[in-house]
Amino acid sequence: YKEIPDGYPQPGKHVVYDESELIDLDNVPLNGGLLLKILVLSIDPYLRNRMRDPSVRGFLPAFEIGKPLQNGGVAQVLRSEDPKYTAGTYVAGSYPFQKYLVAQASEVNGLRPVQKKGKLTLSAHVGVAGMPGATAYTGWKEYAKPKAGEVVFVTTGAGCVGAIVIQLAKADGLKVIGSAGSDAKVEYMKSMGADVVFNYKKTKVEDVLKKEGPIDIFWDNVGGEALDAALANCNKHARFIECGMMSVYNGDNAYQMKNLNYIYQFEIQLHGFIILSLIPKYPEFYTEFANRIASGEIKYNEDITVGLENGGAALETIQRGNNTGKSVIAVADY
Ligand code: NDP
Numbered sequence: 001y002k003e004i005p006d007g008y009p010q011p012g013k014h015v016v017y018d019e020s021e022l023i024d025l026d027n028v029p030l031n032g033g034l035l036l037k038i039l040v041l042s043i044d045p046y047l048r049n050r051m052r053d054p055s056v057r058g059f060l061p062a063f064e065i066g067k068p069l070q071n072g073g074v075a076q077v078l079r080s081e082d083p084k085y086t087a088g089t090y091v092a093g094s095y096p097f098q099k100y101l102v103a104q105a106s107e108v109n110g111l112r113p114v115q116k117k118g119k120l121t122l123s124a125h126v127g128v129a130g131m132p133g134a135t136a137y138t139g140w141k142e143y144a145k146p147k148a149g150e151v152v153f154v155t156t157g158a159g160c161v162g163a164i165v166i167q168l169a170k171a172d173g174l175k176v177i178g179s180a181g182s183d184a185k186v187e188y189m190k191s192m193g194a195d196v197v198f199n200y201k202k203t204k205v206e207d208v209l210k211k212e213g214p215i216d217i218f219w220d221n222v223g224g225e226a227l228d229a230a231l232a233n234c235n236k237h238a239r240f241i242e243c244g245m246m247s248v249y250n251g252d253n254a255y256q257m258k259n260l261n262y263i264y265q266f267e268i269q270l271h272g273f274i275i276l277s278l279i280p281k282y283p284e285f286y287t288e289f290a291n292r293i294a295s296g297e298i299k300y301n302e303d304i305t306v307g308l309e310n311g312g313a314a315l316e317t318i319q320r321g322n323n324t325g326k327s328v329i330a331v332a333d334y
Helices: 131-143 160-171 183-191 205-212 224-232 275-281 288-294 308-319
Strands: 034-042 070-080 090-096 100-103 112-114 151-154 175-180 196-199 215-220 234-242 269-272 302-306 326-330
Touching (some): 131 160, 131 288, 151 160
Parallel strands (some): 302 326
Antiparallel strands (some): 034 326
């Protein structure tokens, strides 16, 4: 991590690929710990939030200039002096953006063994079966309070979180309206079961919600204009699940909200949440939901960037909305 971006993060400028630090894989001392080969790293929208001025408040600390970025990943244990982990085991955890890691198991946040099973690939453990999947699953369980026949509007419906929300909402018998930023993404939302789909770059959210609403639940991944339109086109006591605000992550705060007054007029229940707070409440996510993914009941797609040296490009791609599906870096073959 080289420089704080003031707009979109650019590879080569704000993040750089650097091979100056090498380790001797056969002889590096483990001191009772593990030598991990990192296979997959996740690229998530919130990474941009951590690339900020450290004096600005945020839900996680700002990244430190000069150190690797850090995020969820899957690794394989190459060597182990820890009796709990044998060589060959796959482990998910929070890893620095590098190819190998020597660490004590206790130093890796969220370290847990993972396996491939049916349609559940290793990389899915950082996506549909990992942090973003848990976000959709737990946020929906906690706040949606769905009743069959109600109407939900899901933004970034072709992304990892959004596509799962669409599937959960359909399973609960709702009418689902989904928005996304390209025609291919619109087709993907349709294949996930959404009833009404549109490209928000071509059709105004307001027009669609006027025709297909009012809505009872809003799953908000973008904020801004979509949130404003949802506020003006919802039923009394609508549930607004404030999951993310993609439209402001890269410095563009130009949109002026007009409809905030409907929050009290329609007695809207507005729930902001961070997955770290919800996941302890829903441990079955890692078993029951993982089984539904393995069986193919819950569908997902991935946008795989090959090579850690291309990680900076993947970081920019997701912020610009040019990813199709869960963005991951294949650091090594898996
Ligand atoms: P996605 O794969 O959905 O990628 C982000 C998408 O956001 C892009 O593909 C793009 O889709 C859309 N986007 C980008 N810029 C804009 C913009 N200016 N206006 C509107 N949409 C934009 O990522 P995830 O599924 O991983 O994450 C989706 C959301 O969930 C994000 O807001 C993220 O921050 C949030 N999140 C929240 C968590 C929590 O704990 N609260 C945890 C995990 C994720 P399109 O082409 O459709 O515009």
